[in-house]
Amino acid sequence: MAAFTDRLGTVEAEGNASRQGSSGVEVVLPSDPATPAPLCPHGPTLLFVKVSQGKEETRRFYACSACRDRKDCNFFQWEDEKLSGARLAAREALNRRCQPPLSRVLCVERYVKFIELPLSQRKFCQKCQQLLLPDDWEKHREHQAVGDISIAQLKRPSQLLYPLENKKTHAQYLFADRSCQFLVDLLSTLGFRRVLCVGTPRYSQFYMEDSFCHYNMFNHHFFDGKAALGVCRTFLQEDKGEGVIMVTDPPFGGLVEPLAVTFKKLIAMWKEGQSQDNKELPIFWIFPYFFESRICQFFPSFCMLDYQVDYDNHALYKHGKTGRKQSPVRIFTNIPPNKIILPVEEGYRFCPLCQRYVSLENQHCEHCNFCTSKDGRKWNHCFLCKKCVKPSWIHCSICNHCALPDHSCKGSKDGCFICGELDHKRGTCPRISTSKKVNKAVRKQKQRKSNKMKMETTKGQSMNHTSVTRKKKRRERAHQYLCS
Numbered sequence: 001m002a003a004f005t006d007r008l009g010t011v012e013a014e015g016n017a018s019r020q021g022s023s024g025v026e027v028v029l030p031s032d033p034a035t036p037a038p039l040c041p042h043g044p045t046l047l048f049v050k051v052s053q054g055k056e057e058t059r060r061f062y063a064c065s066a067c068r069d070r071k072d073c074n075f076f077q078w079e080d081e082k083l084s085g086a087r088l089a090a091r092e093a094l095n096r097r098c099q100p101p102l103s104r105v106l107c108v109e110r111y112v113k114f115i116e117l118p119l120s121q122r123k124f125c126q127k128c129q130q131l132l133l134p135d136d137w138e139k140h141r142e143h144q145a146v147g148d149i150s151i152a153q154l155k156r157p158s159q160l161l162y163p164l165e166n167k168k169t170h171a172q173y174l175f176a177d178r179s180c181q182f183l184v185d186l187l188s189t190l191g192f193r194r195v196l197c198v199g200t201p202r203y204s205q206f207y208m209e210d211s212f213c214h215y216n217m218f219n220h221h222f223f224d225g226k227a228a229l230g231v232c233r234t235f236l237q238e239d240k241g242e243g244v245i246m247v248t249d250p251p252f253g254g255l256v257e258p259l260a261v262t263f264k265k266l267i268a269m270w271k272e273g274q275s276q277d278n279k280e281l282p283i284f285w286i287f288p289y290f291f292e293s294r295i296c297q298f299f300p301s302f303c304m305l306d307y308q309v310d311y312d313n314h315a316l317y318k319h320g321k322t323g324r325k326q327s328p329v330r331i332f333t334n335i336p337p338n339k340i341i342l343p344v345e346e347g348y349r350f351c352p353l354c355q356r357y358v359s360l361e362n363q364h365c366e367h368c369n370f371c372t373s374k375d376g377r378k379w380n381h382c383f384l385c386k387k388c389v390k391p392s393w394i395h396c397s398i399c400n401h402c403a404l405p406d407h408s409c410k411g412s413k414d415g416c417f418i419c420g421e422l423d424h425k426r427g428t429c430p431r432i433s434t435s436k437k438v439n440k441a442v443r444k445q446k447q448r449k450s451n452k453m454k455m456e457t458t459k460g461q462s463m464n465h466t467s468v469t470r471k472k473k474r475r476e477r478a479h480q481y482l483c484s
Contacts, residue, residue, distance in 0.1 A: 026051055027255050028060060039091075040075035041098035042066035043221035046258060047079060065218040068253065100204070104214060104224050107205045115151065122149040129161055131205050157206045173311040175249075178346075182307070183284070186340065187245060192282070196235065196266070198248040210235075217250060220262040236266070236281075237273030244270070245282040252288055252329075260298035285332040289374045295332050305331045306358045307342050308376065326376045 028047040030037070037044040045062040060079040067073035077083070083091075102110070114122060114131050123132040127143040130136075146160070153160060158174050175183070187195065198217050206212075213232055214223040222228035236244060246266060250259055263283070270281040280301060287295065292304050309329040333340070337356035342348035348357045353364050354371050362373035365381050365388050372388035373379045379388040382402050384395050389402040396402070398409045 025049070027257050029257060029261060037219075038062050038075075038077055039095055040064050040073055041095050042073060043216040043223065044219045045075060045077070046219065065216060065258065099223075100214075102205065104204060104209065104212075104228075108209050111205060111208065114149075115154070119148050119150065123147050124149050124160055126162070129202070154206055157203050161202055176310045176312045179309045179311075182343065183247070187247075189341075190245075190282075190335065190339065191243065192245045193243040194235065194238070194245075196232075196244060196246040198246060198263075198266070199250055217248070217262050218254060218258045220265045232266075233269050233272070236270040241270050241273045241279075241281070245284065247284045247286075249286040256291060256294040256298070260295070264298075280334050282335055283333060284335075286329060287332060288328045289330045290328065292330075292332070292374065299332075299334065301334045302332045303334075303337050303356075304374070305333065305337060305340060305342070306348065306356075306362060306371075306376075307331055308359075328375065 026049055028049050042064055046065045048063055049060045050058045062077045064073040064075045113133055124146045125132050125140045125143050213228040267281045286309055296302055308327045310327045342357035347360045351358050351364055351371050358371045359376050361378045362371045363378050365372050367381050368388055377391055380391055381388045382395055385402050393402040394405055
């Protein structure tokens with residue numbers, strides 16, 4: 001979802017969870033944008049592939065972009081699968097039934113009526129998480145409701161809404177007041193007047209039509225079509241794009257690749273109203289520090305700030321804890337770090353050599369020539385690895401790199417699934433083109449064999465119940481790739 005605001009005080013963190021790929025599942029970015037992905041209730045699906053060490057891919061499939069649990073969205077379709085007209089019609093009917101009960105138009109109409117009510121008649125149903133008009137009172141008579149809803153409360157919806165707790169679908173964690181206030185003050189200090197908040201679900205009933213869009217950040221899908229797209233474009237290009245920043249706090253289970261593709265599309269939309277090609281849309285991307293290499297791979301101009309972002313309703317992401325208990329969440333931005341002042345009273349200092357603020361324990365390494373710590377602890381320089389590593393790591397003579405003392409030397413390693421090299425991922429492997437040709441030939445051969453078997457089956461008796469059950473189980477096992 002995306003919310004647009006001129007009120008910096010509404011910058012809050014929430015996000016709908018997305019599918020988290022296991023080590024053997026990767027998202028496939030479409031090479032042909034003209035071929036639309038099939039739709040599920042959450043918009044266009046994503047293309048996935050199951051990969052394993054030394055093997056490029058198996059049969060590719062489409063699955064939901066927003067849910068990683070089949071119980072929440074059971075969409076599954078092989079990439080090369082052909083569906084009958086009846087199945088397509090049934091799918092479209094299901095997608096319509098699964099849409100929110102209140103459309104954006106209706107939400108806006110209800111909101112206008114709500115703010116026109118006297119304070120004593122403004123009620124909010126805690127059970128249904130819905131603003132109530134007088135005509136709704138009887139229907140919600142048995143529910144617990146909060147009255148006297150002020151305009152100030154309407155401007156901060158997260159104080160009214162209960163955070164959702166399904167980690168696989170709609171987990172929502174809210175910035176602690178400390179982090180929220182820091183962001184508000186920072187944005188104001190940097191001179192931003194408008195904020196595009198990407199990742200604000202369930203806020204539809206609290207905003208007017210020019211301030212909110214129902215949006216899926218994993219596939220750049222506007223649920224209300226061209227009208228919503230126009231609202232977003234107008235907001236980004238107002239005043240020739242000056243004074244606007246994008247703040248996004250995606251679910252940490254979300255895949256970096258589709259997020260990066262979406263953000264680049266928003267950047268391109270902003271650039272349409274720019275006269276200078278060399279400028280960039282300012283961005284704050286809030287994500288765990290261990291995604292730094294992946295984010296910087298897509299956005300080389302980004303740097304990671306040392307500021308620890310913490311959340312009110314998350315047991316682990318808390319500032320002020322020591323050792324590995326500290327919050328791993330950071331801010332990635334394309335704003336020069338020397339322009340961003342971190343609060344000294346919270347344990348940050350300015351490094352004159354790096355020309356940026358860092359945590360107190362993050363010491364400048366004279367060998368690496370920068371402050372190397374990523375997690376708030378003091379890191380140690382390894383002369384064999386020629387870099388600084390975590391204090392709990394030691395150099396392993398077998399692996400020839402630093403790792404935890406009890407690590408398995410024969411365990412799986414990061415890197416490319418195709419050739420096993422550690423300096424790149426599968427998507428940029430030089431052997432991928434050859435591997436694709438081999439796999440394409442194998443798939444064609446299997447398809448011919450499958451077609452032959454189908455022809456032989458039609459000559460004889462029809463497929464019995466047992467074979468249908470087996471086929472169904474194979475589909476279910478294939479869909480479990482995403483949850484493995």
